[in-house]
Amino acid sequence: MLKKVVQPKSIKWPVGLALMAVLSLALANLDADSGAGSVDPALEVQQAIDDEQFELAKNLLDKAELSKFQRGYLQGWLSLKQQDSKAALETWQALRLQFPNSLELGNNVAVLLMQQGEYQQAQTILEQSLHANKQVSKALGNLNQLYAFQAQKAYKQVFSRLDVVAPKGQWLALTEASDVKVVNSDFAEQQQVTQAVEAWRQAWSSKNVTDYLASYSDNFVPANSQSLKAWRNARERSVTGPRFIEVYVSDVKLTPLSETLVRFTFNQRYRSNIVQDEVIKVLLLEKTAGQWKIVQEVVTNEIR
Numbered sequence: 001m002l003k004k005v006v007q008p009k010s011i012k013w014p015v016g017l018a019l020m021a022v023l024s025l026a027l028a029n030l031d032a033d034s035g036a037g038s039v040d041p042a043l044e045v046q047q048a049i050d051d052e053q054f055e056l057a058k059n060l061l062d063k064a065e066l067s068k069f070q071r072g073y074l075q076g077w078l079s080l081k082q083q084d085s086k087a088a089l090e091t092w093q094a095l096r097l098q099f100p101n102s103l104e105l106g107n108n109v110a111v112l113l114m115q116q117g118e119y120q121q122a123q124t125i126l127e128q129s130l131h132a133n134k135q136v137s138k139a140l141g142n143l144n145q146l147y148a149f150q151a152q153k154a155y156k157q158v159f160s161r162l163d164v165v166a167p168k169g170q171w172l173a174l175t176e177a178s179d180v181k182v183v184n185s186d187f188a189e190q191q192q193v194t195q196a197v198e199a200w201r202q203a204w205s206s207k208n209v210t211d212y213l214a215s216y217s218d219n220f221v222p223a224n225s226q227s228l229k230a231w232r233n234a235r236e237r238s239v240t241g242p243r244f245i246e247v248y249v250s251d252v253k254l255t256p257l258s259e260t261l262v263r264f265t266f267n268q269r270y271r272s273n274i275v276q277d278e279v280i281k282v283l284l285l286e287k288t289a290g291q292w293k294i295v296q297e298v299v300t301n302e303i304r
Contacts, residue, residue: 187256196292209239217293242272260287
């Protein structure tokens with residue numbers, strides 16, 4: 001039976017973006033002077049928009065003393081609440097050119113693009129926004145260390161020789177300057193691992209069963225306690241059976257577990273004349289005799 005490949009669902013607006021808008025305005029007003037008991041003009045406009053008092057909000061936008069960021073952000077938010085997503089996107093995209101490091105702005109532009117089916121562009125903007133300053137980059141780096149630590153503990157059960165390295169993390173100085181910097185893996189053999197996975201994908205797509213099986217280590221651990229011989233026989237039938245096979249890989253994440261063991265996570269889209277599906281897959285690759293080979297393959301989630 002064919003499985004329908006469904007595009008990602010767009011994020012719902014009410015809770016996530018309303019909260020993001022409030023956070024954005026709060027961050028933008030950190031340097032603003034406000035007397036005790038005074039009403040923040042930006043929050044006043046925000047409240048009018050959320051209460052759907054649109055004429056009041058427009059008047060306040062015209063008269064209130066707002067920064068360029070606040071005014072543009074709230075104009076986009078007003079268009080959004082009035083169901084004019086096109087105007088909201090145009091306003092926020094123009095504002096983002098002036099404030100490229102705004103996480104809140106990047107998030108909202110990405111959500112609008114997702115609703116239009118522009119998933120790759122949305123992903124690019126989210127990645128840029130998340131890595132737009134050193135603080136966020138380090139926070140993401142610390143999170144990735146924790147992911148690697150958890151993976152190491154899990155694989156320790158299979159590979160007893162693997163040393164589990166506890167994450168150390170990176171400190172953030174209060175006055176540390178921000179800059180635009182995308183955090184990449186500094187693993188020395190990142191290119192070699194990527195090439196090994198690409199060779200595996202190409203062999204599978206071209207139905208080259210010899211090269212496909214050669215991508216797997218003699219120490220490969222099949223799922224469901226299946227023997228390696230039985231697994232190889234089953235895979236040979238699966239690779240040679242269909243008239244054609246197409247395999248696409250995206251959203252790749254490489255996590256080094258040691259100098260000779262890496263975790264390779266990605267979205268996999270498979271299509272043949274028999275079946276098609278899209279899954280999140282994890283490959284564990286080990287370097288033996290100078291070559292990176294697959295020692296474990298797990299489907300962690302089926303994308304519906």
